[in-house]
Amino acid sequence: MRCSPYSDADATRFDRRHLMGSLGLATAGVGLLRGFASGEDDPVEAPIDRHSTIRIRSLQPHICRDRVYVKVETNAGIFGWGEIKGVVPSVAATLATEMFSLIDNQNPTRIEHLWQTLYRAERNQRGGAFMVHCIAGIDMALWDIAGKLWKTPVYRLLGGPTRERIRVYPSAKAVKIGSGPRPQSGDPFDIEEMVSRVRAARQRLGPRGTVMFDAHSAVPPATLIQLASRIEPSNILFLEEPAVPGNIEVFKRLKQQIGIPLALGERDRTIWGVIPYLTENAIDILQPDCGYTGGITQMKKIATLAEAFHVPLAPHCTQSYLGMTASFHVTASIPLFLIHESYDNKLLGRFLHPTWKRSDEGYVSLPEGHGLGIEVDEAMLATVASDPAYRYRWRGPQFYPDGSVADY
Ligand SMILES: [Mg+2]
Incomplete structure (x- = not known):
C-alpha cells in the first residue's frame, strides 16, 4: 500500500488557485504559467507535486555486452535512460526489473524520494554493489526525465553550471x-x-x-x-x-x-x-x-x-x-x-x-x-547487443607467479 504524503486538509490548504490568490497573482500568475504550459493535466503546469499527473509507467532493461541500459517511460510521453555497469548484466537486468515494482506509477520527478525508496527497500541489500549500481542507472533515467519535463539540462537542476x-x-x-x-x-x-x-x-x-x-x-x-x-x-x-x-x-x-x-x-x-x-x-x-x-x-x-x-x-x-x-x-x-x-x-x-x-x-x-542531453538509437543498440560471438566474462581473478590469487 502506498501512502500519499499529502492529507486532504493539505490539499485544501495548498490548492493551486488558493496559493496564487494568496500571492496576489490569481489572474496574472495563471496567465504566466499558461505561457509555458497549457491545460490542467499538463504535468509541467503543476507547481506543487501533488498536482502533477506524470507517472512512471514502465522500465525496460536492455542488456548490451557487459552492461545494461535502462529506459524508464512515463505516461507523459517522456522517457529517460540510465546505464548499469559493474554487475553481471543478466543479474542487473533482473534486479532493475524487480526494482520497477517499487517505483511503478510514482511521480518520476520525486528523485530523492524514489532513490530512498529503492535504497531502503531491502535492509540486507542496502549499500551493496548490485543494489547501488542498479539504483544508479534508474537514478540517471529519472534525472533525464525531470530535465526533459522541465526543458532544462540536468546540471541546471543541480544548481547551475559552475564551469564552462x-x-x-x-x-x-x-x-x-x-x-x-x-x-x-x-x-x-x-x-x-x-x-x-x-x-x-x-x-x-x-x-x-x-x-x-x-x-x-x-x-x-x-x-x-x-x-x-x-x-x-x-x-x-x-x-x-x-x-x-x-x-x-x-x-x-x-x-x-x-x-x-x-x-x-x-x-x-x-x-x-x-x-x-x-x-x-x-x-x-x-x-x-x-x-x-x-x-x-x-x-x-x-x-x-x-x-x-x-x-x-x-x-x-x-x-x-x-x-x-x-x-x-x-x-x-x-x-x-x-x-x-x-x-x-x-x-x-x-x-x-x-x-x-x-x-x-x-x-x-x-x-x-x-x-x-544524449540520444539513444534503440535500433542500433539492439544490433550491437545481438552479437552472437559475445560472452560475458568475469574480469578476474588474476594470479601471481606462484599461483595465488592477486588483488585487483
Ligand atoms: Mg582506477
Whole structure:
C-alpha cells in the first residue's frame, strides 16, 4: 500500500488557485504559467507535486555486452535512460526489473524520494554493489526525465553550471600510467619498470602536462611506499587506488608515508562509503563513479561532503557515453573539481549520441539540450547487443607467479 504524503486538509490548504490568490497573482500568475504550459493535466503546469499527473509507467532493461541500459517511460510521453555497469548484466537486468515494482506509477520527478525508496527497500541489500549500481542507472533515467519535463539540462537542476567546460583525461596533455597486480615486496626491477614509465610520460608531456599513476589496488602497501618515493620527483597529479577498500587504517598508514596526493573512491558507494576517508584525512582527491556510487543523486552529495574537507573530485568513469554524460552533469555543477576520466567506447558509441564535444586541449563542452542531453538509437543498440560471438566474462581473478590469487 502506498501512502500519499499529502492529507486532504493539505490539499485544501495548498490548492493551486488558493496559493496564487494568496500571492496576489490569481489572474496574472495563471496567465504566466499558461505561457509555458497549457491545460490542467499538463504535468509541467503543476507547481506543487501533488498536482502533477506524470507517472512512471514502465522500465525496460536492455542488456548490451557487459552492461545494461535502462529506459524508464512515463505516461507523459517522456522517457529517460540510465546505464548499469559493474554487475553481471543478466543479474542487473533482473534486479532493475524487480526494482520497477517499487517505483511503478510514482511521480518520476520525486528523485530523492524514489532513490530512498529503492535504497531502503531491502535492509540486507542496502549499500551493496548490485543494489547501488542498479539504483544508479534508474537514478540517471529519472534525472533525464525531470530535465526533459522541465526543458532544462540536468546540471541546471543541480544548481547551475559552475564551469564552462570540463577537463578530461586521457588527452594530449594528461595521461595516466597504470599498474597490474604486483607481488609482495617488489624487486627493484618491478619498481623500476613502473618508475620508468612515469618518467617517460613526464618527459613527453613536459612541465605543463599532467601525469597520474593508478595502482589499481594491486600494488601491495610496502611496495607502493617504495615506488612512491621513486616517482615523487616526477610531480604526478595523484596516485590512485593505493589499496583495496575495507580498512581505513591501511589508507591512513599509506597517507602518512607517501608524499604524493592520494586519490580513490571508484569502488566506494554512497556518502556512507566515502565519509571515513574524509574524516580520517586519508585522501587528497575523491574519485566517485556516477554509475557505481548511486547515480547523480549520490555523486552530488558526495561532492558536497568532499567540499567541506577541501577535497576536489576527479570522477572515475569507465561508463559509456550515457553514464559519462550523467557524471558530466554533476561535474558541471560542483565547485571543487580536478579532472574527469573519459574514454571513447567506439562500439557502444555506435548507438549513443551525446551533445557535448571533446576538444584537442583536453576538455569537453557541457551537455546541451534537455535532460541528460544524449540520444539513444534503440535500433542500433539492439544490433550491437545481438552479437552472437559475445560472452560475458568475469574480469578476474588474476594470479601471481606462484599461483595465488592477486588483488585487483
Ligand atoms: Mg582506477
